[in-house]
Amino acid sequence: MNKNSFAKVPPMGWNSYDYYDTTVNEEQVKANADYMAAHLRDFGWEYIVVDIQWYAHKAGSMREQFQYIPFSELEIDEYSRLLPDPERFPSSADGKGFGPLAEYVHSLGLKFGIHIMRGIPRMAAQNHMKIKGSDVTADMAANPSSICPWNPDMYGLYNSPAGQAYYDSLLELYASWGVDFIKCDDICNTCNQSPHRENQYNAAHEVEMLANAIKHCGRPIVFSLSPGPALIDRAWHYEKYANMWRITDDFWDEWKYLKDMFRRCELWQTQVSEGCYPDCDMLPLGWIGKGFGKERMTNFTREEQRTMMTLWCLFGSPLMLGAELTKMDDWTLSLLTNRRVLALLPPSCRPRQICLDEEKAVWIACDEKEGTLYIALFNLGNREASVCASLDEIGKEFHGDVDLTDLWDGTSRRSVNQEISAVLPEHGCAVYQVSM
Known part of the structure; x- marks a missing residue:
């Protein structure tokens, strides 16, 4: 995979998850993109990433009971590929998908990304739906024992021609939309899968299949793996097939997680190279937590925020903001636009x-x-x-x-x-x- 030609420095951008959880909509994405273009783009911040469940109808409507509503209605095309929910993303209607939103983001001089779950929708398997480029239907490509314990939407895929055809069709679709970045979840470490606890990287074949699909889709797309913690003994595999991979589970604004990151970064410090970035996860700065019903300014003190930014930059981690950018205060903005600190990021700056x-x-x-x-x-x-x-x-x-x-x-x-x-x-x- 020729990944190094388009990820020469750790990716920097915004991701909707820390503030919106599963509920972000098109208007909110555009507003954050507008802010980034006006205030952050000139400092290297460029990715706008729509996180999980953009395809789910009524996502977040039962948040007190479920983060991900079981057996909810999903927007899907005839070839088993999930599409944006048109109620939250109106420009996606009539089969346009994320094309119009990506075009808007690109018009600002930014890049567009999406979150995906590995595998194929369970509803596609249950309804024996088609796979583009294959005579085999979704039920034959899906592995019903390969499931995510915290998200009910997908089955994993067998390492088969039909599975590869499905991923090829996904990347063909995403390339046609103008996607520049994919964050694939339930793939970097699958230790929570009870049938596979003895093999925490049992989806390694799906990493390879997705990497192969990206290689042949005709568009440079950064490939990010979640969740962590990534396995240091499989570093060679992450480096060969992905651009970034999470070295931690979800990182939030508590000192114990930040302090522990020094140990994690020491473990991974020699694995940073051009196009290959161990990922310390998102920066929980500014206003976060609205989609979780706990909107707050970050719990990190200013000293802790500066420590986090210093470590992430020294180590060479990707930088993804989780804040609602339109509520950004001047001090946090100054933290994100210090060129002297950001100059530590390039992989030519070797940390130890x-x-x-x-x-x-x-x-x-x-x-x-x-x-x-x-x-x-x-x-x-x-x-x-x-x-x-x-x-x-x-x-x-x-x-x-x-x-x-x-x-x-x-x-x-x-x-x-x-x-x-x-x-x-x-x-x-x-x-x-x-x-x-």
Whole structure:
């Protein structure tokens, strides 16, 4: 799969899930796209991604009982392919699908993406519906023992010509709509499937089938795998067939999840390369949670938000915002548009964690193209503390002290006694460019 030709840096964009859950509609997607084009596009933010259940009628109408309504009505075409719900996405009516919405997003200089569940709709199998390009119907391609325990919409597919024909027809459809990004769910780690607990990557063949369909659809489409945690012993497989893969389950705005991400990033730090990005999941910043009935400003403190952005950028994770962008405050916007911090993202900036314990973490990174050296100090403790690292730990030979430029505020200072240190607030960080 020639994935590296169109994902040279970690994808950056917006995803509807953290704010809207299953309920986002066309007007809301356009409003967030308008905001991104006006305020974020020039800083590298470019993807607008419609997350789960865009095909489900009355999605979210029974949220107190179900996140995903069992056996609900789904919009579907004659070839077993799900279509946008025309009530929420009016421009999709008369078989237009997401074509008009993608065209609108593209007109803003942005890219358009969608969430999909792996497999084929259960209703297609139950009704023996057609598969385009195959004489076999959906019931023969579907594997009834391969199910998602938290979403009732799909069966997995057998590794068969009919299964490949189905995925080929899906990508043909998505390419005709102008889709640039696919987030495929229930595929990166399927450990919750009770019949397959002994094999957490039992859908690996479907990753390959989707990658093959993308390769032949005639359009460059970024391929993202969810949910995590991804399996480090299968890193080679993720890298071969996908562009990004989740290294965690759903990430939310609680410190325990952010602190744990330092361990996860250390595990995956050597796997970041052009077109291949271990994914720390979405950034729960700004206003989130409306679709879950718990609309709130993120629970992360400002120091924790800065720590999260620093780690995601240093590590080289994709950056996907979950906020309602039209409610963005100035401080959060400043967090997302700091060019000095965003410059850490390209895979030429090689990261390495050199210290991690319960109270602190230290990361370094060297940009191979620019020859630029960075160091980040993190206070993981629950009180103000000094965090330091000696120049010897960085792994380069320095003759005397060095200049330090703070990437968050642009101020400069010198190291002292060949040591880089900072007094940091609870859960805070400092990140510097190092120069002689």
